[in-house]
Amino acid sequence: MAEGVLEIDRVSKRYGNVQALHQMTFEVHAGELFGFVGSNGAGKTTTMRIALGVLAADAGEVRFDGRPVDLATRRRIGYMPEERGLYPKMKVREQLVYLAQLHGMSAGDARQATDGWVDRLGLTARRDDEVQKLSLGNQQRVQLIAALVHNPAVLVLDEPFSGLDPVAVDVMSEVLREQADRGVPVVFSSHQLELVERLCDRVGIVRSGQMVASGGVAELRESGPVRLVVDTPESDGDWATGLTGVRVVAVDGGRVTVELGEGGDDQQVLAAALKSGPVREFTRLRPTLTELFRNVVTEQGAS
C-alpha cells in the first residue's frame, strides 16, 4: 500500500461475551488528521490500544507503510493514552528524556528534543519539577510532549482535548496540524465534534465496534438524503404536501424543511414554492457533524 498510511484492517476483539470490535476498518493517510468519533464504549480506545500493541486483537491486522505493525514500528508511534500516565515523582525533563530514549533516541538527541518541546510549550521554568507538582494543564502539556518527543512517524492520541482549557486546545490543535503537515498520519478520538469538524481532514464514526461512516467532513455532510429549507413567508407551508418524492420534515409558519426521496426534484420544489408566493430562502441543508453523528448512531440503534 501507499507509503505512510496507517491501516486498521478488519480488527476484531471480544471481551468475554462483549464484541468490543467487529471488523473495524479504516485508514489514515500521511499528512492527514483523522478524527475518530463515537459514543462511549463504541470501541475507540480498544482500537487505539490494539494499534499500539498494548492489547492483542482476536483477528485482523494493523499495518503501517504496508507492513504489519511490530515492536520496532511501535517505537515510531507517538501515543497518548486515554488514561494519562507519567511517573508522578519524576522530574519533567528527566522523564521526557527517559521516554525518548525508550523510543530509541540516543541520550543526546533525547535531551535536545526534550528541551526543544519543553521550550515550545512554555514549560522551561518547570522542567526540573516533579510532574505531580505541576498543574493539570501543564501535566497535559508534558503528556503531549511525551507523545511527540521522539519525532514519531505516526500519532495516535486518545481524547487529547479532554480537560484542556481553551488556550491549551488551541496549542494542541496547532501542534496536531503541524505534525500532519509534516507528513505524519494523525488519528485522534474526541467527543468535541465541532472541534473535530473544524480540525480534521477526515472523520470516522464508530458504533458498537464498527466503522459506520467515514470520509471527508464535507463529503459526509453531503451524504445522505438531500434536505432543503424553503422560506415562503406569505404561505402557511401547505404547498409542499403531495409533491412527488418529497417528504415534509418540518413546517414552521411559512418555513418548510423537506427531504427529497426517490423521484424527488429540487426544481419542482422551488416551482411549487414560487406558486404559493415569494420565496425568501432556498437552501440545501447540510447536517453538522453533530447531527450526522446523532443520525448515524440512532439510525443504527433503531435498525
Added chain:
Amino acid sequence: MTTSRVIGLVAGREFTTRLRSKSFVISTVLILAVLAAYVVLFTFIGKQSAAKIGLTGQATAMSQPLSAAAAKLGRQVQISTVDNEDDGVQQVRAGKLDVLVEGPLGAPTAVVKSTLDPVFQNVIEQLVRAQAIQAVLAQAQLPPTALNAAQSATVKVSALEPPDPEQGQRIALSLVTGVVLVFSIMAFGTAVAQGVVEEKSSRVVEILLATIRPWQLLAGKIIGIGVVGLIQVAVIAAAGLTLANTTGVFTLPTVAFGTILGALGWYILGFFLYAALLAAAGSLVSRQEELQSAITPISILPTIAFVVGVNLLIPNPTNTISTVLSLFPLFTPTLMPARIALGVAPAWQVVLAVVLMIAAILVVTWLAARIYRNAVLQTGARVRVLDALRAS
C-alpha cells in the same frame, strides 16, 4: 533497539531513582546504627561486671582466699575493706557494694540487698567450712598441709563432644546475617512490587508497554532495584566487618568474612526469587493501598523461616527440620546462611540448595512474567491469580 539496551535503560532509571531516594539513605543509616548498637551491646554483655564485696572486722582475713576462689570459678571480684559494719550496710543499701561480709571467721554474716549470688554463697561457705575443718584438724594435731592436699583433689572431666568455644560467636553471626538478609530481601522485593503498582496506578505503564515488552520492563525493574539492594547489603557487610574487627567482638575473622561474602550471594538468589513473586503479586492490584494484602502471603515467608529457624537452630543446630527447611527455596536464603555460619551445613547441602534456588527462580520468573503481562494493564478490581495465569 536491542533488548539489553532497553533493560539497561529501565534498570538505570530504577537505580538512579532509588539510590537518590530518602528511604534508601534513611534505611541504610538506620541499619548501620542498629548494627553498631548490636556490636556495642554484645561487647558489654560479653564482659560481666565484677562483683563488689566489702569485708569488715575479722572477715577482712578472707580477702586473699576469697579472690583466689572467685578467680578459679571465673568470676571477677572487687574486694574492699570497710571500716565498720554500719558503714558497710549503708554501702550495700546504696548499691555501692553487692555483699558485705562481717562477723567471726567461723560464722560470718553476709549482708546483701535482697539475694546473695549462689556462687558467692558457695565460695564463702567453703571458706568458712575450710576454716572450721582446719580448726578441728588443729585440735586433732594433724598438720594443716594434710588439709591442703585433701582440698586439691579434683575430678577429671572427659568430654565426648567438646563444646565449641566459638559457638556463641557463630550464633551471633548467623543471627545478624539472617536479620540483614530477611530485611534486605523483603525491603527491596517490596520496592519492586511498589514500583509495579506505581506504574499501574499512574497509568504510565500503558505508554511504556506501547514501546517495550512487559518482560523487559519487569526485568529492568528487578535488576535496577536489585543492584541498589546489593549496594546496601554490601555497605552493611563492610561496616559489620569493620566494626567486628575494630571492637574485637569476633575472633573468627575467616568465618565472619566467609559468612558475609556468602550473604551477598544469598541476597542475590533470595532477592530474584522474591522480587519476581512480589512483582507478580503487585501487578494484580491497581492501588498502593491494596498492595499490602496482596503481598503479605509472600512477604511473611522469610520471617516465618527465620523465626522457626532460630528457635530450632539455636538449641540444636543439627535438627532435621531446619535441615529440610533450609533446602526449600523460599526458606533457603534465610536458613541456609545461618546453618553455614553455625558450621552445620555440609557442602553438598549448600550446593543442592543453590541448585534448587536457581531452578525455583527460573520457574517463578516464568510464572511471574506471565501473571505480570496479563494483569498489569487491567486496572480497577483486583485481578485473580488464576485468571492472570490463564489469559493469553
